[in-house]
Amino acid sequence: MKETYSKILKTLSREKAFYFFTSIGNYTGESAASLKEFMEKINHVNVKSLEFHLYRGDFEKWITEVLEDKRLAEDISKLQKTNLSGDQLRNQLQAIVSRRYQQLASSYS
């Protein structure tokens, strides 16, 4: 189990990091190469970027395919159905990701 947690918490290469865009082709300059960094970036990245990626399914895809955390991907998928936007979306997303991060980090240590 610890092995699975460490896989989810690992730091990725640049190629596998998540790059935050606000719309097609418009890169904010923010990226996340780990779940921890992803959690931190959610706090301050342009909220338009969160809306753009959430409703395209980009977060879900990256978390499933790169971090390989199906559970977190499912929680984010549920958030997609709420149609939240702005700071409400940011707060909810932050809560989901940080809850999962704390859970993994405490189980791993």
Add this chain to the structure above:
Amino acid sequence: MKFKNNTLSLDATDIKILEALQEDATQTYTAIGKSLGVAHSTVYDRIKTMERHGIIKKYTALIDAEKAGTKNITAIMTIYTDPKESEKVAGKLCNAPEVLEVYTSLSEELQIIAKVVAENQESLHMFIANSVAPLPGVLRIRTSIVTKKFKETQFLIGNDPKKLTFIRETHNKIGGGQP
């Protein structure tokens, strides 16, 4: 055509030959010579010299992509970069088949401007997200998708406002000689 201080400068005949080739590069030396009132051997010599010096880079075909049945989208990307990495970023972009043109521009920050084609908006986004944003030194990217094209042409030598004082450095192997 003159060589001076290791540079090649074109004369009026050279420029007229270039104009004729840009109009129709399939013309024979004889046809060009006839229209300009010079011998075909002169046309041949001038063209070969300009080819050797890289003034004529290649002969190609202009394709109407729409008529050829391709339905691509075009976008202009402005990539803000760390100046230390900009050459490498530009080099990587040049190697990507999706990228047609690459330029650098210095305004407040160093920018790379690139013209890109993609099958659709999604493939454009995937190319930028997977191949451009991860390049070391890329700070942020702004992309504008072209919605309507009003003009697209190549540089025509006959349209140069100064009627061209076209000086090219000669290659060292030429060593200031002339045909």
